[in-house]
Amino acid sequence: MTLSKKPYKGTRDxxxxxxxIRDYMFSKMKETAQLFAYESYDGPLLEEVELYKAKSGEELINDQIYSFNDRGERFVAIRPEMTPTVARMVAQVHREVSKPIRWFSIPNLYRYERPQKGRLREHWQFNVDVFGAPKILGELEIIQLGIKLMQSFGANSEHFEILINDRAIVDNVFKDLLNCSEDECYKLYKLVDRSKKLDKEKFEKQIDETSLTEEAKEIFKEYLKLNSIDLLNTFIQKHSIPKDSIELIGLYERLQELNLSEYVVFDPTIVRGLDYYTGIVFEIFDKNPENRRAICGGGSYANILKIFNEPSLPGVGFGLGDVTLKDFLITHNLLPDFTTPTVDLILTTQDEDGIKPLLSLAHSLRSEKISVFTQLEPLKIKKVFSLAEKKGAKFAAILGSQEIENGLIQIKNLSTKDQKEFKIDNIEDIKGYLA
Amino acid sequence: MTLSKKPYKGTRDxxxxxxxIRDYMFSKMKETAQLFAYESYDGPLLEEVELYKAKSGEELINDQIYSFNDRGERFVAIRPEMTPTVARMVAQVHREVSKPIRWFSIPNLYRYERPQKGRLREHWQFNVDVFGAPKILGELEIIQLGIKLMQSFGANSEHFEILINDRAIVDNVFKDLLNCSEDECYKLYKLVDRSKKLDKEKFEKQIDETSLTEEAKEIFKEYLKLNSIDLLNTFIQKHSIPKDSIELIGLYERLQELNLSEYVVFDPTIVRGLDYYTGIVFEIFDKNPENRRAICGGGSYANILKIFNEPSLPGVGFGLGDVTLKDFLITHNLLPDFTTPTVDLILTTQDEDGIKPLLSLAHSLRSEKISVFTQLEPLKIKKVFSLAEKKGAKFAAILGSQEIENGLIQIKNLSTKDQKEFKIDNIEDIKGYLA
Structure with a gap:
């Protein structure tokens, strides 16, 4: 039997x-987090399954998680998400550290998915969270950070938008206006959550099939048509919803003050994880009609520390996956070319005798922080430049037999085509030329 | 029941x-790899168990691996090491790419260990490998890279040494000089591999208990006493071992040419993974008597691609774990202080009214790539500087009520103690001051 050379299903080599490409995306994430003074953390890849159950309920655990018993009969899972881990870590230290706690990570995560566009079994996710920030300001900062990250890739409001909602609105509409029982609320949540995947007719039909009164159905449909903060404001007034309970209104004002409101669109169908989010919820959404999908999802969650019997500490955060981000960047032609690596110098010789001085020169230059690709076998001069290009070298050096004899080396600047000869042991001058 | 806040056994938060600290170690790894023009790669966390069996035999699989059946009845494992993955990837592309292939990675790995000093269940490992390099030169480069990495942390030959051997020597001694059968060879390998963990007397006793002839025992003990390349050379000559078959001799000359031989010590007890390494084997070893342990192990392996039915391609590489590296750095006091993060500016206000201009200024400065920690609640002036220190801020700015009124802000350079006042919307000048 021959071994397969392919990676495990749903994963990537x-x-x-x-x-x-991945490093580029991660470096932008790290730079952006640093601009906002978020500190990097990480946790273990394996956690006890109980942790995920406590946060997400049974459903996610049963369907999507990679879980198994270890040899000591601990029931563990490969992390499907980072939030339970960060919550566990915050629970350990939140009493001693000053607030807000601002943390980020880029963990590898596993979910048992059927692989498809934008969804794989293994992916990486940029997680940012702020704990203990004053109301609205945490939400504002997390959204700012999301926008700044997207901007760091050259994206702007033509490429993406932030679809936003407030669970206080949804709760108010469902419980107070539609007069739903908890059970009915749950069904409506699920229906709303799925609505983008249904065509309009099917969706309307499903609304008609609910147990809502005719009047409630009308209000529900009216709610679902709201597509701006202005319309939301009118709706709130009309139905006497207590405005103070709706953080989204205040948040939107803050976003306007920072000239960021152009990015933000009210979307009544954004509800996200039911048992988890408690206030603002949002998604960064691709505006390209060919790739209408969420790149990132987040919101505020007040009660996560309760699963550890700790006093509640408000958290706001988002998760942004590498797979959907890369799709987004490709869709909008925002991904630079990463075909070739980069190196300062490629060092070659035409002669077996050149290997010794070549190794010695490479050794000296590396001590000067110059990166050197050494070709360890003699190479014909006409092949040097195509190799140099493939390796992304800024300079190419050739040790011909005459140069070896005279202790000299030719170095060519590959962008200016300028060429110069150096004594091979004159590291100072060579370094100066390469700088 | 309360959920545990502790990480899973043998893992770290x-x-x-x-x-x-981890980022610091990883950044040195990446920089060093880049100096040698090694390109970064990564593979999936999960691989099919067959892959590890093919490389390492049943033993590792049964005792140490985290394996389980996925929902599709694929028998998979969390990677315990990176070599099988890199081999699988090289097997996919080696026909098309120019040699040598120089790759590195820093994966997270899992082994089912009993946690102890230097050994955890989850660790990260710096993996460097070169494929298709000419004989000796690949080995030389990998060892150079190891030395350069250690030097990048400020370590030198007082702190570490490279214990080295050549499987060709071991094979020659065991098979030809001692006249061992394959079975006996295997037992001797195991005995030699364990020798550092045994006290001298016990070790001698175990040698005496082997089935070797008295003459063979003497030669074996003579071999085990060799502790320099010079003595090895004498031994080779005395026993007429064909010198050309011993790459270590040529490698040592190359190391001398580069003034690196001071780092390298011949060690007859270094044999490493039996079914895997085929030539040079080595370990970077801590010289501190309190921490005598391997920080890194590696060597050359000729046949790894055979498990994929591919023609063989010589490989040389090493793996260096984060746990033992950190222990090494601490032991020798080579770890910088990472108590505080770093940020350019901490922005605070004494007044609720200051929040709005504070947010606006932070927003503008971040667009200028200045990292800003914003304190989102009013803070008394005497608390600003201790917070600034905790956050590693270079500058601190305070928006008092008078400043807010006049549209001004005070910014203090925390190292020079110099303080200056700016118009709060004069981003250019503020940026200049902070630069």
């Missing part, structure tokens, strides 16, 4: 070119 | 300070 990151060959160097693909890895450079 | 990387709180920001701990994560900064």
């Amino acid at each position: 990151f060959f160097p070119e693909e890895k450079r | 990387f709180f920001p300070e701990e994560k900064r």
Whole structure:
């Protein structure tokens, strides 16, 4: 039997070119987090399954999680998301550290998915969370950070929008206006959550099939048509919803003050994880009609520490996956070319005798922080430049037999085509030329 | 029942300070790899168990691996090491790409260990491999890279040494000089591999208990006493071992040419993974008597691609774990202080009214790539500077009620103690001051 060379289903081999793309995306994430003074953390890949159950309920656990018993009969899972881990860590330290706690991570996560566009079994996710920030200001900061990240890739309000809602509105509409029982609320949540995947007719039909009164159905449909903060404001007034309970209104004003409101669109169908989010919920959404999908989802959650019997500490955060982000960047042609690596110098020789001085020169230059690709076998001069290009070298050096004899080396600047000869042991001058 | 706040056994929570230490170690790894033009790659966390069996035999699989059946009845494992993955990836592309292939990665790995000093269930490992390099030169480069990495942390030959051997020597001694059968060879390998963990007397006793002839025992003990390349050379000559078959001799000359031989010590007891390594084997070893342990292990392996039915391609590489590296750095006091994060500016206000201009200024400065920690609640002036210190801020700014009224802000350079007042909307000048 021959072994397969393919990666496990739903996972990826990151060959160097693909890895450079990932590194590029991660570096923007880290830079953006640093601009907002978020500190990097990480946790273990395995956690006890109980932790995920406590946060997400049974459903996610049963359907999507990679879980197994370890040899000590601990029932563990490969992390499907980072929030339970960060909550567990915050629960350990929140009493001693000053607030707000601002943390980020880029963990690898596993979900048992049927692989499809934008969804794989293994992905990486940029997680940012702020704990203990004053009301609205945490939400504002997290959304700002999301926008700044997207901008760091060259994206703007033509490329993406932030669909936003407030669970206080949804709760108010469902419980107070529609007069739903908890059970009915739950069904409506699920229906709303699915609405983007249904065509309009089917969706209307499903609304008609609910147990709502005719009047409630009308209000529900009226709610679902709201597509701006202005219309939301009118709706709130009309139905006497207590405005103070709706953080989204205040948040929107803050976003306007920072000239960021152009990015934000009220979307009544955004509800997200039911048992988890408690206030603002949002998604960064691709505006390209060919790729209408969420790149990122987040919101505020007040009660996560309760699963550890700790006093509640308000948290706001989002998760943004590498797979959907890359799709977004490709869709909008925002991904730079990463075909070739980069290196300062490629060092080659035409002669077996050149290997010794070549190794010695490479050794000296590396001590000067110059990166050197050494070709370890003699190479014909006409092949040097195509190799140099493939390796992304800024300079190419050739040790011909005459140069070896005279202790000299030719170095060519590959962008200016300028070429110069150096004594091979004159590291100072070579370094100066390469700088 | 209350959920545990502790991480899963044998794993670590990387709180920001701990994560900064890890980031520091990883950044040195990446920089060093880049100096040698090694390209970054990564593979999936899960691989089919067959892959590890093919490389390592049943033993590792049964005892140490985290394996389970996925929902599709694929028998998979969390990667315990990176070599099988990199081999699988190289097997996919080696026909098309120019040699040598120089790759590195820093994956998270799992082994089912009993947690103890230097050994955890989850760790990260710096993996470097070169494929298709000419004989000796691949080995030389990998060892150079190991030394350069250690030097990048400020370590030198007082702190660490490279214990080295050549499987060709071991094979020659066992098979030809001692006249061992394959079975006996295997037992001797195991005995030699364990020798550092046994006291001298016990070890001698175990040698005496082997089935070797008295003459063979003497030669074996003579071999085990060799502790320098010079003595090895004498031994080789005395026993007429064909010198050309021993790459270590040529490698040592190359190391001398590069003034690196001071790092390298011949060690007859280094044999490493039996079914895997085929030539040079080595370990980077801590010289501190309190922490005598391997920080890294590696060597050359000729046949890894055979498990994929591919023509063989010589590989050389090493793996260096984060746990033992950190122990090494601490032991030798080589770890910088990572207690505090770093940020350019901390922005505070003494007044609720200051929040709005504070948010606006932070927003503008972040667009100028200045990292800003905003304190989102009014803070008394005497608390600003201790907070600034805790957050590693270079500058601190305070928006008092008078400043708010006049549209001004005070910014203090925390290292020079110099303080200056700016118009709050004069981003250019503020940026200049902070630069």
